[in-house]
Amino acid sequence: MYKKCxxxxxxxxxxxxxxxxxxxxxxxxxxxxLKLNKIENGQYLASLSxxxxxxxxxxRTVPSGEQADISIKLEMSNRTIFDLxxxxxxxxxxxxxxxxxxxxxxxxxxxxxxxxxxxxxxxNSIKLLGLISEQTFSRSSTPSTNDVNRNxxxxxxxxxxxxxxxxxxxxxxxxxxxxxxxxxxxxDLIKSKLNDIKPEQFLEERMNMLWQxxxxxxxxxxxxxxxxxxxxxxxxxxxxxxxxxxxxxxxxVEGNDGYKGCxxxxxxxxxxxxxx
Amino acid sequence: xxxxxxxxxxxxxxxxxSSDIDKLINDDIETSDSEGIVEEDGRxxxxxxxxxxxxxxxxTYPITASEVSKxxxxxxxxxxxxxxxxxxxxxxxxRKPFAGLFFAGSQSLFGYEERAFYTRLExxxxxxxxxxxxxxxxxxxxxxxxxxxxxxxxxxFLFGDISGxxxxxxxxxxxxxxxxxPYLKSVDSYVFILDGKQLADKNKRNGAIDQAYTMARxxxxxxxxxxxxxxxxxxSKYDILKTxxxxxxxxxxxxxxxxxxxxLKKYVDEVxxxxxxxxxxxxxxxxxxxxxxxxSTWNKxxxxxxVVDSYMIDSQLDSEFNKxxxxxxxxLSYV
Numbered sequence: 001m002y003k004k005c006x007x008x009x010x011x012x013x014x015x016x017x018x019x020x021x022x023x024x025x026x027x028x029x030x031x032x033x034l035k036l037n038k039i040e041n042g043q044y045l046a047s048l049s050x051x052x053x054x055x056x057x058x059x060r061t062v063p064s065g066e067q068a069d070i071s072i073k074l075e076m077s078n079r080t081i082f083d084l085x086x087x088x089x090x091x092x093x094x095x096x097x098x099x100x101x102x103x104x105x106x107x108x109x110x111x112x113x114x115x116x117x118x119x120x121x122x123x124n125s126i127k128l129l130g131l132i133s134e135q136t137f138s139r140s141s142t143p144s145t146n147d148v149n150r151n152x153x154x155x156x157x158x159x160x161x162x163x164x165x166x167x168x169x170x171x172x173x174x175x176x177x178x179x180x181x182x183x184x185x186x187x188d189l190i191k192s193k194l195n196d197i198k199p200e201q202f203l204e205e206r207m208n209m210l211w212q213x214x215x216x217x218x219x220x221x222x223x224x225x226x227x228x229x230x231x232x233x234x235x236x237x238x239x240x241x242x243x244x245x246x247x248x249x250x251x252x253v254e255g256n257d258g259y260k261g262c263x264x265x266x267x268x269x270x271x272x273x274x275x276x
Numbered sequence: 277x278x279x280x281x282x283x284x285x286x287x288x289x290x291x292x293x294s295s296d297i298d299k300l301i302n303d304d305i306e307t308s309d310s311e312g313i314v315e316e317d318g319r320x321x322x323x324x325x326x327x328x329x330x331x332x333x334x335x336t337y338p339i340t341a342s343e344v345s346k347x348x349x350x351x352x353x354x355x356x357x358x359x360x361x362x363x364x365x366x367x368x369x370x371r372k373p374f375a376g377l378f379f380a381g382s383q384s385l386f387g388y389e390e391r392a393f394y395t396r397l398e399x400x401x402x403x404x405x406x407x408x409x410x411x412x413x414x415x416x417x418x419x420x421x422x423x424x425x426x427x428x429x430x431x432x433f434l435f436g437d438i439s440g441x442x443x444x445x446x447x448x449x450x451x452x453x454x455x456x457x458p459y460l461k462s463v464d465s466y467v468f469i470l471d472g473k474q475l476a477d478k479n480k481r482n483g484a485i486d487q488a489y490t491m492a493r494x495x496x497x498x499x500x501x502x503x504x505x506x507x508x509x510x511x512s513k514y515d516i517l518k519t520x521x522x523x524x525x526x527x528x529x530x531x532x533x534x535x536x537x538x539x540l541k542k543y544v545d546e547v548x549x550x551x552x553x554x555x556x557x558x559x560x561x562x563x564x565x566x567x568x569x570x571x572s573t574w575n576k577x578x579x580x581x582x583v584v585d586s587y588m589i590d591s592q593l594d595s596e597f598n599k600x601x602x603x604x605x606x607x608l609s610y611v
Contacts, residue, residue: 097325101324101325101326101327101328101386102318102319102322102323102324102325103322103323103325104321104322104323105321105322105323106321108323129367129370129371129396130396130397130398131367131395131396131397131404131555131563132395132396132397132399132401132402132403132404132555133395133404133555133556133557133558133563134558134563135397135558136558148398148399148400148401150389150390150393150398150399152386152389155389155393155396155398155399156389157370159370160370160385160389163381163385164328164385164386167326167381167385168325168326171325171326172323208370208371208372208373209369209370209371209379212369212373212378212379212380212423213378213379213380213381215378215423215425216378216379216380216381216421216422216423216425216430217380217381217423
């Protein structure tokens, strides 16, 4: 049985770190919902995972270094085996779709065929809307003469870029039902400030337009939200995190039903739905 | 001489093609394919994605022909706040549902962002403003799809972002406006905008009101409306008017506006007056003041009378083209 999961996200959203941590977990965690059945072509993931295990910074995936052909043979608790395809595409590839309004036929095919999409959003990249009219600062007597030109990738709100990419995905899939998991990465940063917040509440409070979009399109979008920290914390806490007996123990995953643990396969397991 | 007035010098939204609405109207209409805005001339190995900018009249056909939609045309002189009203509504959806409606999508997100940038802190501007809409621009419609969580229905709003110069070039000329802008006949709401800054200035007030009166008369005498068309007379930049020292100013303006309302009521049943301050100066009024009421007015279902009048039709609607023409003439959506 083949299952295809498409991994999407803007640059620095945590996609590659997720893959590195996932590889470690499915190899070593006996309690994971999904486990590695057999190593076939795991060289790329194994290499990422080694660095991740030592808390070495992972290189950003650039368009020329994309790994489109990643497939993992996974096994469920009832011994059902399936191949999961998880292409590791560069965040720049997605951002360029937003600006250049074109997508490679290869990526479009992945999107069209995907059983589910994991959409990574770095919580650090989210900025709330700041309007000039709501500022109470005093104006300078000599107005700035420097015109700032809009750079869509930098200046347009993350939720707008995410919504546009979702509209592209729906467009490519001709509005075929889309199962999507929003993966809020660097979740440890949020929990250190707002301990009680759940991922769904975070979506509603910090990315309200995206939340509205999902609520309004339940006829074509079925979504879940997850908070994840695949690295487990910042590199400043490296010594502390390396003290864990097993590297996968530093992964943090939070769902909306109260789940808090290290099982990164849980979102995949629940999104794939009919695997059992 | 060096130009020191660079603070609010804004880029203009330019397009290559000149406006030729007649040509667009007469183009072959494909109503069966709602994905029709993909261009054929993309790079080899790449799929072209929707452009995300404001839509041309032709690009609105797939929406209006297949889904519930409302066309809103904002009419006002240059710098009266038309684009600011449109973009502020869009921006307020980024924070929370607005007027009881949820954001459900947009085919012009990129176009909205282009217009909204100079109202944001990222622009480093000190005064919020929006780029001037070029007279030659044929991409005039900004699109918002909104979802009513109570009725579980989605409605497409198409906001006509027509440049002030373009529409005012037809002031008092029934013939040219009918010829150049026939698509106005299918409008659900006309929004006549009177610039609050001009109304507050006694040297400009009378001219501003007279201009709006004549513009309204030109459009309605050209029969560019249907029985279900609504009209909103909107005072923009209300924050400026409100802080004026003349205590009788608003009463004076109300009396003058009543002339416009009385005129419009000879043509259509529903005419309302609104005061808005989309991006007010810091003070008593909040961003988007009056816009919630305005959006609710646009979204309100038509009364029985309005529906019955526009539903009267003799011919058979057996082709997609006839259905579209019927809808463009102000009839109900057939889908």
